[in-house]
Amino acid sequence: MDMIDLKELEKKAYQSVFQDGLWDIAWGVLFFAGWALIPILESLDISRYWGYPALFLPAVIITLGKRFITVPRMGVVNFSPARQRRRIWLIACVVAMVLFSSLIWTMSETSSSIWRNDPFLSEMLVALPIMAIFWVVAYLMDFSRLYLYAAVFGAAMPVSRSLGPSVGEPLIQILIFGIPSLLIITFGLLLLVRFLLKYPAPSGEIIHD
């Protein structure tokens, strides 16, 4: 009998929770809400503040989706303390990302000269740390697709700032951020459909006696 690689088994069990596509949908919505929605609203003469609540949508998607869709089909598992410790680091990273993004936003709004003189460089200074934090999040979550999503958005930020004057805003943000976001959300939805077909909802608790 082949000896099971326990490390691989644990990783496979952990990564099975990403089959539902909910995290892909959540990240896609976050990127869309964070980078594409505000320009769209402003182009329609709608205040940007109406867009901010959308930033909480990913949390709602994950919380409700896991509770009502995934857990009834996949079951419940409590991973090892080592995995649970990673979650603490994950939360710390998310907090760091929010703080950093707020700081950068505040600096850009208070017209520091670097933002005016070299838009590409200024966006790189913002994009690289945000991308790095996303990669750390991807590592802690063991969610390999997030490396790609983070790279796409990391690259999009300086590109959109450079092309903005020639293409025009908000069109450039809609194209550079909106299209990838919608592709990620679509991919997440496809995963979700596949998940629902593979794991039908149980008709009731399968009682072990």
Place this chain on the structure above:
Amino acid sequence: MTENHQDSPGQVPEIDRLIHEPARYQIMALLHVVESADFIFIKNQTQLTAGNLSSHIARLETAGHVEVNKEFVNRKPRTMMRLTEKGRRAFQTYRQQMKQMLGDNS
């Protein structure tokens, strides 16, 4: 030729036949790498049928390797399973014995 001081030539080490059964080995391996899991999760990961899984878990529970807790969450019943300390030790011993046996034969 190295001398195996534990077993004389031709002697097969006694392995735990309860764990040796492939389905039960799979169940114990899964419970070894997580803190606890419910019936549905184990069923999905092992691809066993509900009846088959139920039967194997019953045997493991009788042997004291698995602890089964039935609880209610949001008024719905949930059956959570975890390895007992005895079960963990038995599983680790089984793996060591198998590695030794397979290593000796390679």
